[in-house]
Amino acid sequence: MATHAPEAPVNRSFTRMQDGKPEHWIEIGKQHQEHYKTSAPYRIIEHLRDLGELTLGFGCDQLHHSLMTATLARRDEASDEEIVAALCHDIGKTMSVPNHGAIAAELLKPYVSDDLYHTIKWHLDFQGAYYYNYMGKPTTLREDHKDESWYPLACKLVDDWDAPAFDPDFEVDSLESFEPEIVRVFSTPKMM
Numbered sequence: 001m002a003t004h005a006p007e008a009p010v011n012r013s014f015t016r017m018q019d020g021k022p023e024h025w026i027e028i029g030k031q032h033q034e035h036y037k038t039s040a041p042y043r044i045i046e047h048l049r050d051l052g053e054l055t056l057g058f059g060c061d062q063l064h065h066s067l068m069t070a071t072l073a074r075r076d077e078a079s080d081e082e083i084v085a086a087l088c089h090d091i092g093k094t095m096s097v098p099n100h101g102a103i104a105a106e107l108l109k110p111y112v113s114d115d116l117y118h119t120i121k122w123h124l125d126f127q128g129a130y131y132y133n134y135m136g137k138p139t140t141l142r143e144d145h146k147d148e149s150w151y152p153l154a155c156k157l158v159d160d161w162d163a164p165a166f167d168p169d170f171e172v173d174s175l176e177s178f179e180p181e182i183v184r185v186f187s188t189p190k191m192m
Contacts, residue, residue, distance in 0.1 A: 036186070036187055036188065036189060037187045040186050040187070041179075041182045041183040041185075041186040041187055044088065044091075044107075044182055044186055045175065045179065045182060047091055047094065048063060048066060048087065048088070048091060048175060049063065049175065050094045051063040051065075051066055051090065051091065051093065051094060052064075053094075054093060054094065056093070056097065058166050059166055059167075059168050060166055060167070060168035062090055062093055063175070064168060064170075064172060065090065065165050065166055066086075066087050066088070066089070066090055066091070066165075067087070067172035067173060067174070067175060067178075068165035068166075068167065068170050068172045069086045069087065069089065069090075069161045069162050069165040070083050070084075070086045070087035070161075070173070070178060071170075071172045071173045072086070072160065072161040072164065072165060073086035073087075073157075073161045074173060076160060076161070078161075080181045080184050080185055081111070081112045081113065081116055081185055082116065082153075082157075083178070083181050084108075084111075084112075084178070084181050084182055084185040084186070085108055085112055085116050085119065085120055085157070086157060086161050086162070087178055087181075087182070088104055088107065088108060088120075089101070089104055089120050089123055089157070089162060090104065091103070091104045091107060092104040092107070100124075101120060101121050101122065101123050101124045102121055104120050104121075105117050105118070105120040105121035106121075108120055110189035110190060111185050111186055111188070111189055111190060112185070112190075114150075115149055115150035115153055116150070116153065118145075118148065118150045118154070119150050119153045119154040119157050120157075122145060122154060123154060123157060123158055123162065125141035125142050125144065125145065126141075126142040126145075126154050126155065126157075126158040126159075127158050127162065127163065128141050128142070129141075129142055130163055142154070142155070
């Protein structure tokens with residue numbers, strides 16, 4: 001895996017945002033752009049590796065689950081954005097399991113379509129069809145989103161890629177094999 005470039009020296013020309021001059025903000029903007037290309041994708045990869053420490057009661061760790069989800073998406077000829085979203089859909093579990101969908105969605109938001117953003121944000125409502133009845137919740141929460149443009153994509157992500165992705169013996173594509181897609185998606189924010 002490639003390493004990210006070291007950051008440029010800190011701008012000490014001002015100590016409060018209110019005091020920044022145009023030339024300061026131009027330089028800061030350039031450094032942000034460089035960060036997107038040389039650092040951000042590799043930080044995502046390192047954060048994905050942290051999922052390998054979590055099993056959360058499943059038969060495989062969360063990294064294997066994420067790799068299997070992305071492998072299934074790749075085999076289904078999904079787009080780069082869809083593959084990366086499948087890979088990163090549970091990345092927020094390292095910080096907050098109950099809120100992991102929203103965390104992953106916000107991480108992806110500047111880089112993916114609005115439909116994909118909402119798909120990741122609400123994927124737990126779609127998964128709930130399989131297990132919410134065991135947790136005292138309704139299994140029909142996905143129906144709350146049936147009129148949304150992203151509803152079919154959320155069904156595909158959960159039903160075809162995510163829900164079947166807990167087989168510890170499934171031969172997944174390596175995390176390194178996803179580096180090109182991760183770099184392409186996370187190097188170019190669509191919004192700022």
